[in-house]
Amino acid sequence: MFGANSNPLLLIGVVYAVTISIVSAYLWAGGQFSARIRHLLIIITIIFGFATFSPMIPHQFQGLVEHLAEGQRIGTILFSGIIGLGILTLLAALFGRHFCGYLCPIGAVQEAAYTIPTKKIPVQQKGILSAIRGLFLVAMIGGAFLFGIELLDYFGFSDFFKLTLSAGTLVFIVILLTSILIYRPFCRIVCPVGAILQIGAFPAIYKIRRTDACIECGKCERACPTNEAKAEDSKSECYLCRRCIEVCPKDGALVYGRKKV
Ligand code: SF4
Ligand code: SF4
Numbered sequence: 001m002f003g004a005n006s007n008p009l010l011l012i013g014v015v016y017a018v019t020i021s022i023v024s025a026y027l028w029a030g031g032q033f034s035a036r037i038r039h040l041l042i043i044i045t046i047i048f049g050f051a052t053f054s055p056m057i058p059h060q061f062q063g064l065v066e067h068l069a070e071g072q073r074i075g076t077i078l079f080s081g082i083i084g085l086g087i088l089t090l091l092a093a094l095f096g097r098h099f100c101g102y103l104c105p106i107g108a109v110q111e112a113a114y115t116i117p118t119k120k121i122p123v124q125q126k127g128i129l130s131a132i133r134g135l136f137l138v139a140m141i142g143g144a145f146l147f148g149i150e151l152l153d154y155f156g157f158s159d160f161f162k163l164t165l166s167a168g169t170l171v172f173i174v175i176l177l178t179s180i181l182i183y184r185p186f187c188r189i190v191c192p193v194g195a196i197l198q199i200g201a202f203p204a205i206y207k208i209r210r211t212d213a214c215i216e217c218g219k220c221e222r223a224c225p226t227n228e229a230k231a232e233d234s235k236s237e238c239y240l241c242r243r244c245i246e247v248c249p250k251d252g253a254l255v256y257g258r259k260k261v
Helices: 008-029 035-052 057-069 076-095 098-103 105-114 126-147 151-155 157-161 167-181 185-190 192-201 219-223 243-247
Strands: 206-210 254-258
Touching: 008 035, 008 076, 008 098, 008 206, 008 254, 035 098, 035 105, 057 076, 057 126, 057 151, 057 157, 057 192, 076 098, 076 192, 098 105, 098 192, 105 167, 105 185, 126 151, 126 185, 126 192, 151 167, 151 185, 157 167, 167 185, 185 192, 219 243
Parallel strands: none
Antiparallel strands: 206 254
């Protein structure tokens, strides 16, 4: 998957992401997924990122685009990459974005930075952010096909997780420092995989939903860093961070469950 056959460490990371996405969805649906499990997964994912540089799907997605731009034949790497991205998108469509929530190292380090207690800057314009991210996806593909440019490399997460000092590493450190104040700037403005998984998660079957126990106090809406906690929100930009659930004063008012049919 994403060329994982060429490096067993990459394969371990990808298997981890897919397996834990499914296990997490199962635990969420049973009401057994706690904040402690989430914190533990974020720590494990960050360790995976530094130790194996996996599951670094945005990086592998860029590699996939490069292969296509170079006109390479659909061989094992391309085929497994397309299948891999398809599996993650399918999982987002079934269960929401568990991968982005705590299984992507790039998202996990931003999430960890945001937990540093300080006054936050709310950025709630999810439509504008998603539009910018969609344009970046187009620019990234266009740049690769027309000019052979690897736009994502300028954001430095690759060097950061490989512990290599470079201009890119400094860019990513600035992104991380920004993440202390603003929720996941890279994920919400730049990440091309986030753009794809958001589309996948629009019709997600399992997601956080309000029940009749809701007393409309609005606490979840004020706590949500991505402006996805209103009853009518699609949850396509929900990172399953649990902030809405943790502030909700009514037991059972927010549940992770199947779409009402
Ligand atoms: S949006 Fe991109 S960088 Fe952020 S968690 Fe999802 S895949 Fe990772
Ligand atoms: S606060 Fe709730 S709705 Fe908002 S991103 Fe976190 S889990 Fe999703």
